[in-house]
Amino acid sequence: MKKGWKVVGIIVFVALLLGIVFTAVGFMTGADTGRIYSVLDARYYLTEYIEYFSQVVAIVSQEFGGAVVVTP
Numbered sequence: 001m002k003k004g005w006k007v008v009g010i011i012v013f014v015a016l017l018l019g020i021v022f023t024a025v026g027f028m029t030g031a032d033t034g035r036i037y038s039v040l041d042a043r044y045y046l047t048e049y050i051e052y053f054s055q056v057v058a059i060v061s062q063e064f065g066g067a068v069v070v071t072p
Helices: 002-028 033-044 046-063
Strands: none
Touching (some): 033 046
16 A cells, blocks of 8 residues: 555656646746636636635635635
8 A cells, every 4th residue: 555655646746747847848938827827717717716715715704703805
């Protein structure tokens, strides 16, 4: 079982490392972050998740009397 988790950890580390390298290459070649965000938002609905999270935080803070302000 220990060996299995080691393999999983290595795979996750390699995936993160590749993501960092690809992002760096994208920025070096002139990537437009606004376009990347719009493509990801169209595919994975990022704006809706951000709005949902901010609403949940606002409701929880009201319930427990905290003054948490989250703006997207």
